[in-house]
Amino acid sequence: MSQLDNLSLFQNRIDNFLKQKLAEISINDQRLFDAMNYGLLIGGKRMRPYLAYVTAEMLDLDLEDIDPIAAALECIHAYSLLHDDLPAMDDDDLRRGQPTCHVKFDEATAILAGDSLQTLAFEIISNHQFKNISAATHIKLIQMLSSAAGYQGMCGGQAMDLAATDKKVALEHLQTIHRLKTGALLQAAILMPARCREDLPEQTFIGLQQFAQQIGLAYQVHDDIIDITSNEETLGKPAGSDLDANKSTYPALLGLEGAIEKEQQLFQQALSALEALPYNTRNLSNFSTFIIKRAH
Amino acid sequence: MSQLDNLSLFQNRIDNFLKQKLAEISINDQRLFDAMNYGLLIGGKRMRPYLAYVTAEMLDLDLEDIDPIAAALECIHAYSLLHDDLPAMDDDDLRRGQPTCHVKFDEATAILAGDSLQTLAFEIISNHQFKNISAATHIKLIQMLSSAAGYQGMCGGQAMDLAATDKKVALEHLQTIHRLKTGALLQAAILMPARCREDLPEQTFIGLQQFAQQIGLAYQVHDDIIDITSNEETLGKPAGSDLDANKSTYPALLGLEGAIEKEQQLFQQALSALEALPYNTRNLSNFSTFIIKRAH
Numbered sequence A, B: 001m002s003q004l005d006n007l008s009l010f011q012n013r014i015d016n017f018l019k020q021k022l023a024e025i026s027i028n029d030q031r032l033f034d035a036m037n038y039g040l041l042i043g044g045k046r047m048r049p050y051l052a053y054v055t056a057e058m059l060d061l062d063l064e065d066i067d068p069i070a071a072a073l074e075c076i077h078a079y080s081l082l083h084d085d086l087p088a089m090d091d092d093d094l095r096r097g098q099p100t101c102h103v104k105f106d107e108a109t110a111i112l113a114g115d116s117l118q119t120l121a122f123e124i125i126s127n128h129q130f131k132n133i134s135a136a137t138h139i140k141l142i143q144m145l146s147s148a149a150g151y152q153g154m155c156g157g158q159a160m161d162l163a164a165t166d167k168k169v170a171l172e173h174l175q176t177i178h179r180l181k182t183g184a185l186l187q188a189a190i191l192m193p194a195r196c197r198e199d200l201p202e203q204t205f206i207g208l209q210q211f212a213q214q215i216g217l218a219y220q221v222h223d224d225i226i227d228i229t230s231n232e233e234t235l236g237k238p239a240g241s242d243l244d245a246n247k248s249t250y251p252a253l254l255g256l257e258g259a260i261e262k263e264q265q266l267f268q269q270a271l272s273a274l275e276a277l278p279y280n281t282r283n284l285s286n287f288s289t290f291i292i293k294r295a296h
Helices: A007-023 A029-039 A048-059 A067-084 A106-125 A134-149 A154-163 A171-196 A202-229 A249-277 A282-293 B007-023 B032-041 B047-058 B068-084 B107-127 B135-149 B156-161 B171-196 B202-229 B250-275 B284-293
Strands: none
Touching: A007 A029, A007 A048, A007 A067, A007 B202, A029 A106, A029 B156, A029 B284, A048 A067, A048 A171, A048 A282, A048 B107, A067 A106, A067 A134, A067 A154, A067 A171, A067 B202, A106 A134, A106 B032, A106 B068, A106 B107, A106 B135, A106 B156, A106 B171, A134 A154, A134 A171, A134 B107, A154 B032, A154 B107, A171 A202, A171 A249, A202 A249, A202 A282, A249 A282, B007 B032, B007 B047, B007 B068, B032 B068, B032 B107, B032 B202, B047 B068, B047 B171, B047 B284, B068 B107, B068 B135, B068 B156, B068 B171, B107 B135, B135 B156, B156 B171, B171 B202, B171 B250, B202 B250
């Protein structure tokens, strides 16, 4: 497995920032608070925060302005997992090798904890006193977050994904699903920091956007591949669970070999997008390698 | 029943604005879009938008700056109803005399529609080009919305309310529940427009806050009262449903007479708060009367 520079450093950084944000909340309902805490801090790779931090480093930004962006993205991601795991949705009992939130607590609490984590994302990003960006850029960041999270982003993708269960969909349709469901938030993790560099040439922004789109898809293709090739212990959830549910996946559509080939194409396109950028893109390039090598 | 000036005018205004916002969304998943539309436009009294508009009129604000505030509040309110009605929460089949969202569609769609409506609230308010407020005030509005909606507001109140089911709680605890569950959003409907009047003296802001707190509680006390005294046809949901579930309510705690007396106290306190304000408060005063006279 490829190693990511500073991965644990940034994992610790975002965990500490999230803990601090949770500690600032005055407790009304302990059970809901515990469930939010569980959903947010149980673990996870913190890929979105990592992407946000390394993009910011590449652009020589003050990381203290990136903390709330990384935290808001992680809150949105965490809320989506809580709701995706619900019995009415994917009905998963395990997540990262631990009981899912509705199993550990109960369904009502998991629904409300998800709802509260979504709000917390907007609370964190709107309340942060940014050091180096204008109020107009601050508003722009909130626009980008809401656009990535909602109907035209992650949520819409999740609905399309559910609708595609038990159906064979065209490759283009599958890509739209993943562009929204997973891609929108990963893209935001790169482009929100990019917006904080207020003098960034539009061409560079577009280059980063192209990179983000390719690795967003590669991420999902690889997720589909390891769901088949990994075992339960490595994955922390029942292996093959996506195939069992007759979901539309790249291996289901292209075969395992075809999916691996597709992943390689996306990887190469991502690297090409990076090459055009006038920055040291080593961490983003390593991230792309990491994406297609990871075992879980 | 007391009449509210311009109620239907403002109902039409917010409905048209919400329809316009939904029309601007590019369709990915038709079913999710239909469920969002159903949750947002099936009806309702539009009390939060009404409060926002009449507060803005009183303060001589441009109503075009109030549309996104009213719409965001209504999106948050609508999402909370979709999730509250779910089988794992209140398990209601009827809402405003119509099938609830998860009955009309399905649970997964109702969960995602609620999630998307919450995001839409932040999307609408962050994307609006305000005409008369600074970017700093724009950010402040988003802070106020997130604070009213999340763990320390509506969501927290809903969790406390669920936790209080089948329990007898103290009056103070019940008031905290309602201050959060219903009060926070009603208060935001008054105070978000107030923040748009950037030269508003702090004392006036505090006076409006006091008014908002009293009518927020009165609103909930009256809800509890009519749940007992109304019939199903008037209410659009099974009468006495809150008592059936052994929820903590004012009539359950104070008796019906005691609850009516409590409501009168809150009403008088709300009027007192208004009297101190250097504005024509007739519409807010009428609103208070409306709150405690309405039959559903």
